[in-house]
Amino acid sequence: GDGVGDLKGLTAKLDYLQWLGVDCLWLPPFFKSPLKDGGYDVSDYTSVLPEFGDLADFVDFVDSAHQRGMRVIIDFVMNHTSDQHPWFQESRKDPDGPYGDYYVWADDDKKYADARIIFVDTEASNWTFDPVRKQYFFHRFFSHQPDLNYENPALQEEILSALKFWLDLGIDGFRLDAVPYLYAEEGTNCENLPATHEFLKRVRKEIDAQYPDTVLLAEANQWPEDVVDYFGDYRSGGDECHMAFHFPVMPRIFMAVRRESRYPVSEILA
Numbered sequence: 001g002d003g004v005g006d007l008k009g010l011t012a013k014l015d016y017l018q019w020l021g022v023d024c025l026w027l028p029p030f031f032k033s034p035l036k037d038g039g040y041d042v043s044d045y046t047s048v049l050p051e052f053g054d055l056a057d058f059v060d061f062v063d064s065a066h067q068r069g070m071r072v073i074i075d076f077v078m079n080h081t082s083d084q085h086p087w088f089q090e091s092r093k094d095p096d097g098p099y100g101d102y103y104v105w106a107d108d109d110k111k112y113a114d115a116r117i118i119f120v121d122t123e124a125s126n127w128t129f130d131p132v133r134k135q136y137f138f139h140r141f142f143s144h145q146p147d148l149n150y151e152n153p154a155l156q157e158e159i160l161s162a163l164k165f166w167l168d169l170g171i172d173g174f175r176l177d178a179v180p181y182l183y184a185e186e187g188t189n190c191e192n193l194p195a196t197h198e199f200l201k202r203v204r205k206e207i208d209a210q211y212p213d214t215v216l217l218a219e220a221n222q223w224p225e226d227v228v229d230y231f232g233d234y235r236s237g238g239d240e241c242h243m244a245f246h247f248p249v250m251p252r253i254f255m256a257v258r259r260e261s262r263y264p265v266s267e268i269l270a
Helices: 005-013 014-020 055-067 086-093 151-170 194-210 224-231 249-259 265-269
Strands: 023-029 044-048 071-077 129-130 137-140 173-178 215-218
Touching: 005 014, 014 055, 044 086, 044 151, 055 071, 071 215, 086 249, 151 194, 194 215, 194 224, 194 265, 215 249
Parallel strands: 023 071, 071 173, 173 215
Antiparallel strands: 129 137
């Protein structure tokens, strides 16, 4: 009754959703966050934002959904965190400490010059100077969302551990946010790199082994010829994500309606 949709409120609506015929629920970000970007700025990968409830509320929601034949998938922001995440705060304070290499740091802002700026209306650079560490950190999105360093094996383990944390609570899958940008490499546009696909293969392999029937949905805002690679090796039936969004078709639906023609849609699907 406070105007904030929370886990208890969602649980209370499950009977209605079941009556509507809903058999899968996708939850947008609900992890602890400063909410500067709708929750896509995560400050803790294994906790619930207090205004939404707590872990007990989440488990009750998942169990209640399963009792009604509904599956639950959740958003997982893989590429970056909030600058308020303890990892980043430790990384900026102690470059030689255990979190010093969890993010992408440089002495200047010249590296990865071929990486496009995604939010050109708000960001002048993919690099922001940190006055504490006195270095620049890399970010493909907002300057309060530093990119994680997947070259660091310890960081990879942290992410895998966080994924498994939620699977242990009973969820059925993930929408993996911003997956094209996990790795950066000099001389490239830092998107869709082979190392990114290798890490996703590892994610798929470990999850398949321990949590069969889990679905992985790639949020890769790319052209179809690049998105198809996120399914993985077709010869093995796919060894990365099970599903992916087709972003270019969405605006073309409106274009087709406006033009009263099927061609904007049929062209992009061809």
